[in-house]
Each structure stands twice: as structure tokens, then as C-alpha cells.
Amino acid sequence: MFYFIVKRTIISFFIMLAATTLMYFLTISSGDPFEDLGETSGPEKAATIAARTTAMNLDVPPIPRYFLWLQDVGHCIVPGGVSCTLGQDRTGAAVLPQLENAMGSTLRLVIVATVLALVLGVVVGIVTAIRQYSTFDYSVTFLSFLLFSLPLFWLSTLLKQYLAIDLNTWLANPQFPYLTIALIGAVSGVVWAVVVGGDRRRRATVFGVAAVVTALALYLLLVTGWFVTPGLGVVGMLVSAAGIAVLWTALLAGFRRRRVLHAALAAAGVAFAGYLVSIPLLEDPNWFLVLALVVGTAVVAYVVAGLVGGPFRAQAAKIGAVIAVSVGLLIVLDRLLQAYPTLSAKAGGRPIPTTGSQSANLAGTFWEINLDYALHLILPTIALTLISFATYTRYTRASQLDVMNQDYIRTARAKGLSERTVLVKHAFRNAMIPITTLMAFDFAGVLGGAVITEQVFGWNGMGNMFVVGIDHVDPGPVMAFFLVVGTAAVLFNMLADIAYAFLDPRITLS
């Protein structure tokens, strides 16, 4: 293991060195660094050219110039002496602070999207694998290929038009004609019927129920003015907490052990009590307080669920904690929704922005500020999620199918294990091994940012830094970007290999 890491690190170092050489010369020969000055005739032109020449060392031939850059990188590796700047951009500003800002921005933008795509993709992938060759499977296949092939800039333009410009206009006066409500109900009925599946009769029932429930819910939300002042309310929270308890129990334990269900419901009760207690505390908190409350509730729920769980103490306690955390997230969501009316007024009645990462000069509560962040994240997150969702679904589906056809799954079924146990405990875990590689690559990609998304939605992240650098034929920022992304790719690849060895005992590292 140790030798493996050492060997890989040494090899990776030389790979990176070679890659930077290639990248550097590709960048500096990609155009004319003075292109933008071509059409200026003013007296400033000569001074600007001189300043840029000094900043970019353009008076040095390319090969020594590359070594000058390497020297700047060296300052960052070798401690002491000259300060670490990673070189200069064309205006003479140090690259390192830019890189730090860009990384901060990018992490905020891309992590949510990646996690969301991962969760959604894996869940949908598993369901499609279980229901192979069903209408649902075909629909998801169609949809994921469609999304995968959408050009991002076009998708972004559509999102801005419908989910920002039109939705904002609608939110100013949220109403639907009854016909539209009925149509939305019908569409939702079809989706549910396809997802749930079954014979014709069952599908008809599902369609009917889902259509009526959706239409009715939408109608109620509209007439009660939910879209003007959204939120869950006390009753909504109670129902949701119970629902969450049942859902997690179904997924993690099944209903055969009654005591576990009771423990889960008790945990939901604890979480709900926590909600009631926290109402005055959460008027204008900070992240530390929120986190402390969630952790506190989780601990209490863990203990209470463990006590109620009796003979199944360990399992019940874990489920209890999971439920408490889930309800905690729901409380945060509820609070954010409650902050909506005031934030919307502060945003001039058009809450969903098409550009930027936060509102300027927003003075407000903790919830308003975070809702503002969230609203700025909505469009780019949807765009990114939709596109990487496709990859995850396809990979998970293939991998799950592979596992489901293995002998040991048949053995597990033959033993008489419940389908839930077979799927979650035996199949899912092993199906996740190949996904690890994909995840490693994706998280390395996260650091690289999202080139088009960042530009389209006005985020100053890594991708934007790279594009602007290329555009200016400015190797400083481009190489800084490349260093981070390249190192991340090499590093995460190594981590994936190590993770493999842990997950699959047949693999040894040598």
C-alpha cells in the first residue's frame, strides 16, 4: 500500500510535468496576446503593450519563459524565500488569489449539482434496472440520452426563459386556469402510472389517484396563496416527519420488525418536538447554531429510538438518527421558504435571477441571505444536474443489472430473504463499486468547474478563469487552472484505486 502510493506519486509527478509542458506551449501558441489592442490607436497603446510584455515575460523566448513559469510554481512547492504567486496574469496581478476565489466560487456552484446528480442518477438507475424493459425504463433511457446530448448553452437559455423570466412573472400573480390545473394533474397521473407500473387496472388506478391528488393539491396551494407565502406549517411538518419515518423504515429495515417502526416514529416525534422547540431559536440563527440543533436532535433521537427499539436497538438507533437529520433538513427548507416573501420583495418582485452568485447589498436575516444564495444556484444547478444525471443513471443501471444476474443474488433469494434485503444489502453495495471510479472522476471534474455554465450564469469560477485565460492567450491563469485540475485528476484516480481495494477484497495494490 505504502509502496503503491509512493510509486504512483512519483509517476504522477512526471506525468504532470510533461502535461504542463504540453499545455503551456499549446496555450502560448493559441493566438495573439495583443489581439484586443489591434483596433486602438490612442497614445495608451504602446504603454499597454509594454506593460503586458513585462507581465507575461513576452520578451523572453518560449522555452526559457516556460522555465520562468516553472520557477514560479517552484516557489509554491519549496517553502521560504520568495512568496508563492503561481506567476502573473497579463495585467501583472498574481494568479494565486484569483485561483483561490475561483475555487471557492466553483465549489459552491458544482458540489450541489454533482451530489444531486449522483443521488438522483443512482436512485433512478436502480429503479430502471429493477424494472428492466418497462415503459419507465424506456422513458428514462430516452430522457437521459436526450439530456446528455443537449448543448448546455441552449439548455441554459431555455432555463432562463422559462424558469426565471416567465416563472418570475407568474410568481408575481400566481394563478392557473382550471384547465391547466387539470392538465398538470393528468400529466402527473401519467408519470406516476409509468413509474409505478403493474397491470392495466393498477395503472388506471394509479393514474386516477395521482391525477386527482396532484390537481387538488395544486388547487389548494393556489387558493391558499402558498406561492405567495410558502412554507410547511406545523401540521405539514408533523405529517412530513411521520412520512419520513415510514419511508426510511421501509428502505432500511422493512416493516416485519414492528419495534423498529415504533422506534422510527418515536424518533420522528423527537424531531418534531425539536422543531417546536427551535421555532423561537431559529428566527435569525447562524450555521453553527443550526448545525448544533441538528446534531443535538440526532443524538436525542438516536438514544430514544434505541430505547424504543428494544431487541433491535442498534438498527433502530441508526434509523432514528437518520430520520432526525432528514427532518432537520426539512426544517431548514421550511425556514428558507418562510423567508421567501420578504426576499422576493427585496428583489423587486423578481426573486429568481438569471445571473450572478448573490445579490449585491442584501441586508437580511440568515434565512433570507441563504435563500438568496439558493435562488442564485437554482438555474445553474438544474442545468448541470440534468446533464450529468444521464451518465449516472446509465452506469448505475448497467452495473445493477450486472449484479442482479449473479449467482449469489439467486442464492440470497432462494434463502428466502425479502426483496428489499436482496436489493439494498446484497445487490446495491456491489453495484456501487464501479460507480466509485465514476465518482472519483466527477469530483476531480468538480474542481475544474463548469466552463460554459459559469460563463452563462455569470459565476467567476475555475471554468471562467480558464476560458478567459485562453481568450487572452494568457498562460498564467490557464496553467493555474491546469495545475489544480490535473493534480485533482491524478489524485482522485489514485484514491479510486485505493477505494477499490477496500471495497473488493479480490483486488490487491502492489
Added chain:
Amino acid sequence: MRNKRTMTLAALSIGTLLLSACGSAGGTAETPASEGATENLAPTINIAISQAPTGYNGNTASTNAVYNTYVDNLTSSGFAAFAANGNLEPNEEFGTYEKTSDDPLTIKYTINEDAVWSDGTPIDYDDVLLSWAALSGTHPSGEKDAETGAEADLFQAASTNGFASMEQIEGEPGAKEFEAVFTEPYADWEALFTTGVFMPAHIAAEQAGLSAEGDGAELVEAIQNDDRAALAPVAEFWNSGWNYEADLPTLPDTALLPASGPYKLDNATDGTLTLVKNDKYWGEERAGKTDSIVFKTIVDEEAVQALQNGDVDIIEPSSPTVDTKAALEQIGETVTVDTGQSLTFSHVDLDQRAGAVFEDLKVRQAFAKCIPRADMVDKFVTPIDPEGSVMNLHEYQPAQSDYETVLKGAPAAEGDGTADIEGAKALLTEAGKTEPVKVSLMFASTSQLRADMVALIKDSCDKAGFEVVPQPEAEWSAKLSQPGAWDAVVFGWAGSGLVASGQSIYITGGEQNFGGYSDPEVDRLWDEIVTSTDSEAVVPLKTELEQRLAETQYNVVLYANPNIAGYSSKLKGVELNPTQTGITWNAYSWTKQA
């Protein structure tokens, strides 16, 4: 039975459908009344800019960019500024000036008694002297460039034009009056102490370890005694101390950024810059009308949707196309679209060195005749700006008030721009060309517009006896100064509105005279123009110049690029400005209905 049930069901569903078609659910309960807005004016106006500002001091070589000017227009004052007609107009709120002598050229300036920086420090002699010191190039650093042997200045000014021929300004610390004396006449003297030129000297002094006490006496003394050791840290701060971090994640301490204009810098986050009203601003006419102005960095392609969604209130996309205008007009009546012309114009330069294709005047004239200038205007200009026209002069653009006057005096320059194939053919025959004349026409490979223009030229001129070979180049600007790299080239010049700045384009051996044009008459006229200190006297001289340039067919001028601004119809007071000043030139007077 079954039939009847089906019928009932059908009737019921049709009934439901009919019923549902006419009603709707939901709606706004109540509109929250906007409080705190005085006279129903919005407290904030959001302006889109395509790149984040890079520094507070826009006078250095690295920060001299239009995005900084956008902000300077509001945070800074000077003795004059470019107005909507493209001319310099005195700003009497800042101070007054008058020419007291022509030989030597002497200007007497008086700064308004009430003029102060936004931190309360008076704007006076030390600020003026620092500007002169920084922009005159008279403080060599002692470091010699290894190759050229030229000595770099302590201050990295974007330009020393004008200030270099100004003698050191005499005065006492705290004085509000001063005289600028020029060693040689300088035509653009009015454009020297304009918006953005004055920087707060007391800040530079303090940051460089000098005392700001006594109206900056220490700094004044250092400059007057040419104390390089004391000035080096001042210069260092002037060069980069006011720079922002790339992409503007935050502002430096705003105590270092006092403003002299109607607005001052307040804060910045992630490329968004906020200005608030400068409570110390002394004037009335230029005093800010809206509480705060926010600049948001948005790339041009995304600006239209941002405007439509209300994220910004005004956008001014650079190099607008027909699509930009269509997209803006599609939004409807919530957005107003203004179009006009800019001082930037497109033209075809011709290589006329000895032995080059266009050495012969007749060939140049033939090429000028066959270029379909009117067609280009119809395709690229009038769909955006209906007022746009063919441009016939070199030094004046149609957006300027003197354009018509000068054009009348230079008959050789007149023309409607329609391609004259027969005329071109005849000229080529006269020139003795029997074979098609091969012309390698260079243009920027990154620009679709230029490619379209070249296609039009090729189409028309090939009929007249030329053989135009399109030559797209990524490094076209570097190749401009390489003789023989091209026969003709299409590109643009950004007109400055200044009198003398075009000199190096036209005189023999001029740095930007890429085609090798040489005419003694033109050289003589330029000598007179750049030393003429009376703006009235320049017009007849330039008329003569235009006549001569047209007779000798210096190049082919095509058209002035159109300008477009889209803004919320709630915004009042917006006016396009054709110069490089940008749309914010009068943003202090904008108001927005809440």
C-alpha cells in the same frame, strides 16, 4: 345501459372542460407596499458591464480599460468630460479654466472652493501636482531596459501625451488655483484634466509613508525637489495600490478609495460593484439622483435575458449585431432600445509601398470604387441604427457635430458609397492593368462580421478586375506592421474625439501608418494641427486634410459602427454617448420609477 353510461361520462367530461376553460384559481393576495422609496423612485439602478473593473486608478498602463471608465464617470470629476455630441464640455461644478496665453500656451485652472474628496480632504494643489508627476514621464526610475536602452519611468502611466510637454505646475500646498504652462503648443489641452485623471494624493502620500498633513506638504516638497527616493513608494502605490483583485471578489479598504464625483465606492462582491451617493459631493447639477448604483458583470451574450428578467436595468452590448437588436425589441414595451453611432469605424487600409499592389493611385481609386460601402451599411448598420450612413471622412465620424461642415469643404471625400464597377474597370485600364489584380485581403479570423464584409468586397471587386483573396489571420494585429504580409486589411479604429491622436496614422513613417502612405502636404497639415491650440482653427485645417486624404486615396473608410443600449422603460435620463466614455457618462442624473 352501457351506452348510456358512456354518454353521461362524455357529457360530464365535456361539461367540466367547458367550465374549466373559463375560470382560474389563485392570484396575489395583496401587493406588499414598497416602503422607504421617496417619490416612488427606486433606490438602486443596476448596470451591466461585460468585464469587472480592474482598478480605481484608470491612468496606468494595466488598468486603462473602458470598464474602469464606466465607474470613473460617476466616482470622479474633472475640468471637462465628453458629452453626447462627442465633444468635450467643461464641467464648471469641478472648476473653471481659461487660456491666458498662446505663446507659451498657458492655461489657468481654478478648482471649485467646495470641491473635496469624499473623505473630506479638499481637492487642491497636491492632487494636481501628483497627476502631473505621474503622467508627465519626467521621473526616470534609473532602470534601463536591456534591449531598447530606454529608461522606464517610476510611474507606469498609460500615456504621457500632453503632460509631457507641460512644465512642472508651480504652486503652494492647499492652493485651489494653478497654471499649466506648455513648452510646446498642444492641440488637445482641454482633454488633459478630464474625468478620472485626478487621484487622491493624500492617500498615495500616506500609503507611501509620507505625512498628509499641511495639505500634502511633504508630497509636494518631494515632487518639487524631485526626491526620487521619497517618490519611489508613492509611484509604486500609484501604479498598483489602487488595483482590484481579478474579477473583483472584494474591494480594497474604501478608506483608500475616496471619490471626487457624485458617487463613491461602497463595496464589491464577486464581480458586482456597488456605488452609493457621495454625501460630500458639493455640486447640484451633477449630484446623484438615485441612492445607489450597482455594476454587475455579465457577458454580452447573456445581457439581454438579464435585462428581460430585471436583473439589470440597462445594458450596452459591445459590437451589437442585428440579432442583439431583434432580441431586445422582442422583449416588448418593458424595455426601451436606443440606437446611435459610435466613434469606432471600420475601414480598409491599402499597402501602397513601392512595389506593392496599391502603389498606383489609380489602382487605389479603382479598389475604393468597387467596394460596396452602401451595401455594407444596408446589411450591418441600418438594421441596427436606421440613421446610420456611409462614412466619408477619416477624422470626423457622422456622430460628431462637425462632420457635415467638414464634408462640405472636402468635395473629393463625398460619395454615396454605391459600388461603381464600370468606373473601377476604367481606372484599372488606365493604370494599365490587363490581368486581374490579385489582392490579399487580411481580416481577423475570429470575427464573423469581418468575414462577411470581405465576402461582399470580393463579390463586387472581382467583377471589376480584381482578384480578392480572403486572408483570415488570428494574429492580424501583429501582422499589420509587417510590410508585405498583406495587400489590404479590414479593421476598425476606435475614434477618440481628440484632435491630435490620429497623427501617427497618417504622417510619413507614422507608427500606425501601416500602408506606408506618404504625402508631404498631409505631413505639413498635421504639423499645424497638433500645434494649434484653438479648437476653432482646427476645423478648416482638418477640412483641408480630409480633401487631401481623399484625393490621394489614403484608404477606404467604410462606416461608423452602430451603438445600442437597452434599458428598462422605468429608467429615465439615459442618453447614448458615441465616445469611449460609455453609457454611464450621465448616470448621476438617471432615475428609475419604483
